[in-house]
Amino acid sequence: PNSNPPRHFLSIRDLTSTEFKTLIDNATAHKKTLQSPDYKYSSWSLSRALVGQTIPMIFSKRSTRTRISTEGAVAALGGHPMFLGREDIQLGVNESLYDTSVVVSSMTAGIVARVGPHKDIADLAQNSSVPVMNGLCDTFHPMQIVADFACLSQRLGVSAGDLKGMKIAWVGDANNVLHDMCIGARKLGIEMAVATPKGYSIAEHVKTMIDEAGDGKIFETNVPEEAVKDADVIVTDTWVSMGQEEETLKRLQAFEGYEITEEMAKKGGAKSDWKFMHCLPRHKEEVSDEVFHGNRSLVFSEAQNRLWAAIAVLEAFVVNKGDIKRTEA
Numbered sequence: 001p002n003s004n005p006p007r008h009f010l011s012i013r014d015l016t017s018t019e020f021k022t023l024i025d026n027a028t029a030h031k032k033t034l035q036s037p038d039y040k041y042s043s044w045s046l047s048r049a050l051v052g053q054t055i056p057m058i059f060s061k062r063s064t065r066t067r068i069s070t071e072g073a074v075a076a077l078g079g080h081p082m083f084l085g086r087e088d089i090q091l092g093v094n095e096s097l098y099d100t101s102v103v104v105s106s107m108t109a110g111i112v113a114r115v116g117p118h119k120d121i122a123d124l125a126q127n128s129s130v131p132v133m134n135g136l137c138d139t140f141h142p143m144q145i146v147a148d149f150a151c152l153s154q155r156l157g158v159s160a161g162d163l164k165g166m167k168i169a170w171v172g173d174a175n176n177v178l179h180d181m182c183i184g185a186r187k188l189g190i191e192m193a194v195a196t197p198k199g200y201s202i203a204e205h206v207k208t209m210i211d212e213a214g215d216g217k218i219f220e221t222n223v224p225e226e227a228v229k230d231a232d233v234i235v236t237d238t239w240v241s242m243g244q245e246e247e248t249l250k251r252l253q254a255f256e257g258y259e260i261t262e263e264m265a266k267k268g269g270a271k272s273d274w275k276f277m278h279c280l281p282r283h284k285e286e287v288s289d290e291v292f293h294g295n296r297s298l299v300f301s302e303a304q305n306r307l308w309a310a311i312a313v314l315e316a317f318v319v320n321k322g323d324i325k326r327t328e329a
């Protein structure tokens with residue numbers, strides 16, 4: 001069915017450096033517009049962009065932020081978000097993934113999916129006649145990363161292109177969020193240092209993808225204090241991603257000493273005004289309450305940016321059919 005395949009968004013890999021910067025800055029532009037006191041829904045240029053169109057959201061895992069931001073973004077553009085949880089539809093269950101992709105895409109304007117293996121969303125995209133956007137798979141989380149860099153650029157009051165030269169330290173598990181963050185960092189000229197426990201480092205095939213994304217080198221270590229040296233931002237995520245629940249005990253043991261605290265950052269020599277980020281949901285052990293709830297923490301702005309990022313992604317991939325162009329606030 002795909003003689004003229006649509007452009008999909010499965011990873012930050014799918015964007016050029018310029019496109020990635022544009023998406024980030026567009027998210028910020030949408031934030032400005034929608035939060036302006038003069039904002040009127042009826043006169044916003046995108047308020048009818050998806051009128052009469054459906055965006056199915058095929059989620060095989062739970063979600064707070066991705067679901068709410070995506071449903072909200074579709075609603076903001078005048079479309080109908082159709083949430084399909086595991087009880088409603090599951091890819092490759094009861095009918096082939098091919099049949100599901102062809103049928104679902106024949107009646108809708110774009111698909112947002114949250115799946116387990118990356119192959120599931122890649123296969124969905126392969127056979128879909130409408131854009132497929134990744135709301136998280138085991139390997140990537142691109143909509144999160146657009147929001148993360150939008151949040152950072154807003155905090156610093158600069159555009160995405162001017163984030164170049166900063167340093168981000170990741171202390172935790174080498175997971176989906178980290179993968180797209182490293183790829184995104186390469187496209188922005190941001191330095192990454194990554195601390196993971198032994199046995200939990202970035203897989204070789206993912207490192208190749210990161211290297212293909214742009215110039216740079218990841219500093220890798222098993223010592224959290226080494227990673228945070230000179231960091232502007234320290235980031236983590238859960239130590240037990242969805243689907244890894246059976247490994248919980250083993251992982252909690254392996255990640256002992258990885259809690260992000262004021263002391264750890266100080267000992268490692270992070271910049272004095274370092275900021276903290278976490279895509280959420282947060283679990284107690286990953287970060288101290290002092291850091292999580294303190295002035296350094298960007299987590300709630302980061303979470304709210306998911307909404308502006310989702311609007312920017314739908315605008316780029318569904319409304320503008322993959323032509324990623326700048327939007328003015």
Ligand code: CP
Nearest residue numbers: 063064065066279280
């Ligand atoms: N950060 C994030 O994707 O959160 P949810 O799992 O709640 O969607």
Ligand code: NVA
Nearest residue numbers: 175176237241242280
């Ligand atoms: N790494 C986490 C991210 C959740 C938003 C997971 O995959 O469960």
